[in-house]
Amino acid sequence: MRTITSGVIAALVLTGCGAGAPSNPAAPPAAPPKTSVRLIKVPAVVGKNHQLAQNTMQAAGLYDLREEDATGQGRLLIWDRNWVVVRQTPPAGRRVRPDTVVTLFSKKIGE
Structure with missing residues (x-):
């Protein structure tokens, strides 16, 4: 006859009870920690x-x-x-992340 140790029994009980599972399965997962990102104010360059x-x-x-x-x-x-810039995106004054794509729409001077 084989004897089951108390550690095995404890593991089976904890597994069966869902140990380690969130107490409220409907709750959303915790958000990852936010890192501080320095936002940059987009300069006005239309007309330059x-x-x-x-x-x-x-x-x-x-x-x-x-x-x-x-x-x-x-x-x-x-x-x-x-060339002279006639439009820009994002617009001047908006605060954006450093990795934001900035598009300059330009036409030849005098057009």
Whole structure:
């Protein structure tokens, strides 16, 4: 005849009772701890030449920059100094995370 030790019995009892399970299964799981992220105020660059606008964004701490031809012609902005920003997203003044994508919509100066 085999004898069951008290440790095995305790393990079986705890397992059967759901030990370790949350006391309220309907409760949402605990949120992970929040880390403090420094938000950056998006600078206003509409009306500035494209190169200065890029420099301004980077000086503020925003480096994930995209650029688009605001006329819809799909042209590449080869000489940034020959273009002027006519719209930006996110808008100036909004507070964003440092990894936010900023898109500058520009057209050639004089268009």
